Amino acid sequence: MSSGTTSASTQSSQDLLPAVPLLALDRQYAVLRDEIQVAIARVCDSGRFVLGPDVTALEEELARALDVPHAISCASGSDALLLALMAIGVGPGDEVVLPSYTFFATASAVTRLGATPIFADIDPTTYLVDPADVRRKVSRRCRAIIPVHLFGRTADMDALLPIATEAGVPLVEDAAQSILSSWHGRCTGGLGDIGCFSFYPTKNLGGVGDGGFLTTTRDDLARSLRLLRVHGMEPRYYHELIGINSRLDSIQAAVLRVKLPHLDAWTTQRQANAARYRELFASYDLGGQVTVPTDESRGRHVWNQYVIRVADGRRDELRKHLAAHGVGTEIYYPVPLHVQKCFAHLGWRPGDLPVTERAADETLALPIFPELRVDEQHTVVVRIAEFFGVARRPVGKPKAATLQPPHFLRRIVGRADEVIS
């Protein structure tokens, strides 16, 4: 089937569909603009730009929101991972087991400390690290396991925690994409030994620049992390440990404090958007071509990304079609870490992690941000159906509110943001 099978009349009405950005941070900012400006001005007036009262208050508020005893801010999610591995003493000769299907920082934190990343494959449905492969890859040299709660969904902690316990190694959660996600009622970040979070602007709680934080239930690790982020210094100019400079800016903290009270509602909106996509996709006969993501029954999925799988090698073609019609998408991630050039010396080959490699070739992230409008979601699905030449199901149970043909046909100029990581 080709993309040129739509009738002239359908074609003309579809030309009126709005452009849909992958992410529109300006919509969130428009609502909070005045409060954010006041918060930034307050920091500038105070003359306290690094750490300080806003950072301390943010850490307390995050600890309450996630129900963990310790939240420790730092300069980025990448630094959070590095600090976590430093705190548990990862170094040369050690191995750390982690997925290859993740953002680069999960693995680079390991190599920056002279240790070796051991890549595990993923589950083909959830895209999360496969506990059975983790178990196979834990050797005597293993010093930590890092599951990644990718796309906002918690990795299978029922299976992973016993593996870490049996191996006698800490479990570091890469929760950069999963703030407020949970597992049997407990937030990610408080499930393993240390949780690592990112405030990168595309995250569910994003700052106005880089930032991150760590969580832990362990007092000893909390103390080490607080020291390590300030060059191991306590008191001033006395260095107990060799740390790094990874402090959160006060302006970031002040802005994040304005946003944090909204995070739960934004998350609920993401969940509603995911449910709506599911209904919309079900109303088209796309089963053979598009696989939509499933929800998680054992915890809260916070939908940082909504990632579909596209069959028959047509992912890139579909992406081009969507881009041509102003629909923003992204590929997370096109090249798995085990076959990245910078890790060639580790000796991994294409074919070593087949499920990961297939996901890298077939997955596509669609817009899911909280302010996404219903008409925009309809548009995304209509454009995908149009590409595959698939009509709405003639039979079945169209739900009046969500499955009626879009009645909003008007031209709205959108913006496909440049989004990374």
Ligand SMILES: Cc1ncc(COP(=O)(O)O)c(C=O)c1O
């Ligand atoms: C899974 C994952 N880990 C780590 C990071 C690193 O976070 P940051 O960009 O704040 O350094 C990111 C952010 O992109 C991420 O998605």
